[in-house]
Amino acid sequence: MRISNIKIKNFKSIEDLDISLPQISALVGSNNAGKSNILEAIRRVLGSAWVNANSFDENDISYRDQEREIEISCTIDPPIKYKKFKEAKDVEISILSFKYTKYKRGEKAGSPRFEQSCLDKNGKVITVLSNAPRKGVQPKFEPLIGIPSEIKEQVPLIYIGTNRSLQEQLPSARYSLLRQIFTEINVNFKDESNTVTINSNETTSEISRFKRFNQLMEEAMSLLKTDEFVDLEASIKRNALLQLGLDPDIDTDKLDLYFTPLDTMNFYKSLDLLVKEGDFLISATQMGEGVQNAIVLAILQAFEETRKKGAILLIEEPEMFLHPQMQRSLYKTIRRVGASNQVIYTIHSPHFLSVPEYSDIVMIKKGSLGTKGFLSTLENDDKRRQKLIKELDPERGELFFSKKLLLVEGDTEKLMLPVYASRVDLDLDRVGATIVEVGGKKNLLEFAKISISFNIPVGILYDTDASDFSNKQEEESFNNILDGLETSDGTVKVWKFEKNFENYYRSEIGEDNYQILCQKFPNTAKPTRARLIAMENDYPIPKTILEVLSWVKS
Template identity: 20%
Template structure:
């Protein structure tokens, strides 16, 4: 299965998942829609997952629809790489389009590959209901008919060969109707070239193997069931067992039955039963019976008595949940290997394989699951950062939620095209480069709600603590991930954030490197200034039209920008007094720190160079407190990365934290405390707006610098 379209199913309003051979991952936070995607696959292809209109619930429809009545749920799978030989089989011939739609192949599939097959499920009102809606003569009549629709009025309608992008709102309206206008499509005009040809889904499911491993499972209880994985494996290999071995087992069982039957006490039970029968019904009608052992000697019957246990323990239940889960998955993989007899596709779905499994074992498990690519397709859901680190970027579907609706993003989408057309890479695939680079940092990109890209150790060390001490909140609380790219080559990472790929805000924090010291200084570099100008021109050109990426520049360097604030001088002064031992040197540097801009910049750069920028940032991080002044370009970068994140409560928390540092602000704190207890978001927002617009600038100036992130929203 290459693509999966889902329309109007739970929180998946209109999405497309991309899959490849081998192990695929669906990554996202809790309740983002990962399990809904898995259920959609099972609804369409899994013959063991019985679900029809009798089980349909109104909660199955998209939460964003409001009124679900009359709407359709659409689940459509596109299979690729169907060979000419495959097309000769009846099952493949039934799903392969008679004539390929070139527009669909090139724009939707993004490929000229014509070897496709399509299976689609429409959960829609029955024809009679749709006909009534079509014949409605007014919007009022249409609305009344909509209100009268019941779940029992729906049907499950399967088709094949459809070549339609159902995630396109225009396409959806063309087959369903426009609810705002009160119009519905005529069911008599259903177009098979759009919807596909009617299909008996059992004909397809007989040739599809879907195995589902739930995240929540009682492994010990599963192993006691008659149809446990061990028995299924034995049944699959029964035909391969040497007949000589089977005959030997049967002879041994026959001898065992005879031995049991000849036990004196066993025979006596038979005598007692015969005696009791004669007492009850007399000698004429009483049958003579014998109590004998008759253990079944058939291999498939014996398999139910096979069990596994630890070599050093007598009971499998003595193992922990982690080991039980790993054993169970190993058994299911072996079972699947021997039972994958269906020729169209073999799909193994695993929900949260990280459940109860140690971090290092998670990674090993994932690597080993990749080996199944030769005989099956694995689709896993996860919110494990460890599994995301070993997932191939090209096989990741990232699920993001906004309100009641989830969106699916593929980090790899059109990435190589960007590398060729915008970065002018030759004989090099950008996707492969990023795959290798992000091995250790991928979880930050995939799980953060916003991202800060910084160029060095100083920013990586100091910025998180400046935010914590200066704003009273951590980057983790804001959902912001910070990545040190280790250079100024930001574009190779920032390009992941785009309408085509990851739709999350990414801030680039870098230096313009305008020289803050005289050309006689050791730190003066005309070349650095030229590189800074070139870097700004390049980044602005690459991302000017990208709503998800913005660059924020320090005029000079990070160390110099930090030193420009008077309140920050004390932290630097503490380091000077600690680092230098000669009183004259200490005095000279402190005077320079408090002197003209060039002298201050020269002293700071000398200090950072002497200590090492990383260690200098570490020392500063240990010195700063709530009075720390955060450079404006960094605050703006944080605000951009927080674009979809910061709530009113977070804003209030930052404001109150800053105010708490000043005794003059007691009245304001009392006012904001009342606002914080407000029951509605509107009341809280009004309180903040009133505060910003009412109080004199001299009062607000006491803390406004450290709460710029808050005020950037007003």
């Protein structure tokens, strides 16, 4: 089961968002773009059995505009099957819809109101039988009001927030990793085929674990039933009969009231994790944030290893507290979990995007039209995948986090551009600009296509006569393709250096000046020399470089 689409209106920073969500969805974008608010919207409406008007307040409305209404709808795939009566046919619920609004008239006018609806694939309200079906009686139908708890329970949601509190992942928490695991363990425990051998009177016999558990609990209850316990039970029963207008001495058969031990699932829910430090046992919930985070992620890995299926996991910043190697390891775990569960996570680390699974990336951007989501439309074929496995390392993966991206052939441009930027008081990091050297001219097109598919503003710099090409006719055709990427609105810009940057720069400052600079920095590689020359404030910044920096600033 997964959320295949979510629509959000007027919730926090999100005015109007409509995005599809892959099986594994990496929500990527700048700070305050709205990534966390997407997870929060899902958690608010699906992460609680009793969501109502009190689940929201006026601060949750975009711009705190009280004339707006919050709307959240989740399309579930495959549809949820539901029937109001056992004998009825299943109806298929495709969309769970939620609306936080206000009463428009009457005594409650202006008070918060919360509407929940079950919709079909066309967005129409589901209708169900009004009464249990009977032979010879014409069935009557009525709209399904609200979202019954039986439907919510079919959407197992697990949330791991930035506060890696272990308390939220213990079995006692309704929507936790361990609750999901122990629910399945409990089903297995109650299976009659799950037996245990017991010895009695020098004989052995097989009995189901569940039956044996109940036997032992009855024995435990007999020990608990002290005189005070029995008196308390009798007192409650007597007073309950009086409250109901019955005679506690005569009508004892009208109400059978007694204490019973917890069922097996309640035992699992009461489990705690303990850490032994020296001679002391401490609840793991009392440990530091780093330890709690490690345990939560260990539970996630255990969840994967036990192959639990069908859950929807929401994870905020899984890279927190982890060094790069562990980030890569956790990324592999998330991918394995995502094979049989949906995983939706926010991310700021390129280590979670350093493999060619760009079809998992949902780019979240906030612009003049509010928060929007973008999925790549590029076909993720094997040829492209193999190329990206080779070329898209974590450093180059920073392109997915860029507000503006500069794609360059190699180290020369990568080293000199930040120096020229500093000369015009442009802090590339502050404006969210990233320079990515793609490892050669031939890679420019592939990186440009990926960037453009995610609506990332991209600037491309290339040499017209690069060493990558031996066939100059082929190179000229490639140059024309790069030039053709430029758009009239400036979201894609292309600049070229005639022959190469060294030749272009020589023509800009004159041969004599160029030779003086070369003699000043002898025995240095071209990229290093280009960076050192860029630091020479007595020489003007090349015109093309100024155009590039002006585009970044704009």
